Structures are given as C-alpha cells and as structure tokens.
Amino acid sequence: MSNPAPTSSLQTLSDALSDVVADAVKSVVAVHSTRSRSSGFVWRPGLIVTADEALADEGEIAVMSPGGEAVTATLVGRDSTTDIALLRADGFTAPVASLAPAPAKAGALALAVGAGRNGPIAAFGVVSSAGPAWRSLRGGEIDARVELNLSLRRAAEGGLALDASGRAFGMAVFGPRQTVLVIPAATIDLVAGKLQTHGRIARGYIGLGLQAAKLDGDGGIGAMVMSVDPTGPGSAAGVRQGDLIVKWKGECIRDVRALLRALGPDSVGQTAKLSLLRGGEPIEVALTTGERPDS
Secondary structure, three states, rough: OOOOOOOOOOHHHHHHHHHHHHHHHHHHEEEEEEEEEEEEEEEEOOEEEEEEEHHOOEEEEEEEEOOOOOOEEEEEEEEEOEEEEEOOOOOOOOOOOOEOOOOOOOOOEEEEEEEOOOEEEEHHHHHHHEEEEEEEEOOEEEEOEEEEEEOHHHHHHOOOEEEEOOOEEOOOOOOOOOEEEEHHHHHHHHHHHHHHHHHHOOOOOEEEEEEEEEEEOOOOEEEEEEEEEEOOOHHOOOOOOOOOOEEEEEEOOOHHHHHHHHHHHHHHOOEEEEEEEEEEEEEEEEEEEEEEOOO
16 A cells, blocks of 8 residues: 655645635625726725725626625715725625734735626735835825736726735735735725714815926926916915925925825825025915815
8 A cells, every 4th residue: 555645835725815815805805897807805894995096987786706796886085196995895794804004025926806797716926025115196195005916807997905824914916017006904994084084085175286497597497387277276365376395394406206206195284485586586384284175
C-alpha cells in the first residue's frame, strides 16, 4: 500500500487563499445600477460601501449577495473626491465586513475580492507600494496611498482588499491609468460615517474661477481671477474679475489646481489673507472660505 503524496507548499498556499476568499465574500455584494456593474461590501448593518466612480449618476440601485439575496438599495450619499459611496439596503442580512485600521506593507501578498454576475471574483498579487497620506486629484484626503499589483476586473471595483491572513484593509478601486488603488479602512470609516450622518461631505468654496498666469520679474506664477460668483465668498471679500492673486495666506502660489484641491472639509470657515494686484497696484483682502453648494 503506497503512502499518499505529501501536500506541497504551493497547494497549502492555494487552499489558504481559497479559504480567505470564501470567508471574505460573505460580506461582499454585487452592486447593479443603470448600465453599471460593480462590487461593494457591508460596512454596517443595512449599509453598504461601494466605489463612487463605478456607480451610475442616477437610476435604481440593487445589491445582491453571493448567496443570491437581492434587495433594492437607496443612495445615502457619495463623495467623488475619495471615491466612496454609501448605500442603504434595509433588511439585507449579509455579515458586516471587519476592516483593519492599518494598511498592508509594500511587498505583502494581497487579494481583491468582488462579486460578479456568476459568483465571487478574486484577484491575487502584491502590494506594490505603500505610502503616506495623500490628496486625490479631486481633492480628497486619503489616509495612505496603497497600490496593488494585480489584475482587477471592472465588476470587482468597490470590493474588499485583503492581506494573506484575510484581514480587510480597504476597498479596491481603479486609479489613474487603470492602476489599482486601495481606499484605506480609516478613510472609509471617516467618510462613510459623515455620509451616514449628513448625506454629504462639506467642501470648501471660494466662488472664484482661477487660471494660472506668469508674474513679471521673478518668473513665478499667480492666479488670475477669470470669474466671480456674485454670491460667493470671493465677491464678499471684494475680489474682482481681472485681479491677480499673487499670495495665498502669505505664501506664493505654486499650483493653482493644487490650491483649489486643498479646499477640503477643514477649510470651511477659515479666513485667508490674499495679496492681489489690481491694475498693477497691490492690495490685500481677507477671504473666508464657504461651503461648496450642492450644484
């Protein structure tokens, strides 16, 4: 009688990863909106987090668990700057995902788990980079920049990002040039919590249309005021169309787009001193940042 072949280390790893996916997918759902298929996960009882970028702008939304349970969902709120949307699905019985507060380290094995039309979707790779907090191109403050080296299917966007032990450390989304990024657990809990309470994330608003313009002399740049919202904070501060902003809070302007992206939730209500050139004459005004209108 021959002895059974010993289990290889690769088979052991394969079985372990399969078990990780099988456990995680219990909390992962398929999200169906108008002409859009993505994934999400149960963040709190009856509340589902998904990727805002993958969610249709309007129309009905439905969520479906891997077990086939399907319910109609309503949009609680969405924040395009952090790519987080929160849905309400009352009566949905899938278990809540347990998110870890710390992101994975570069070089660690990683999985992305979503829900497709015919069952779970899994992708396997590594954490290719893990960096500090960063600001997205749309101005969202994200607690850590984590990039995954794996092939993510479109329907899996909004699913869970896991380490090899099965710890969920964030949501897998597409970044620029189809890179796969992770929205960390800390960012999700903060933004989803605000969406649950307020239905929106407050963003700073100055009511000015700005365009970069070269300054005479030292070759620096300023921000030319191209338009002024007559009811906005800029107008209230006395800023006029044609003014050239040369300093913001006493500092030279290096990037106009970065300046506007920096108008996050913490900027609302803050007053900044602006140094302007108006018809070549220097003046200073105090501008108090308002809250960006819904429109």
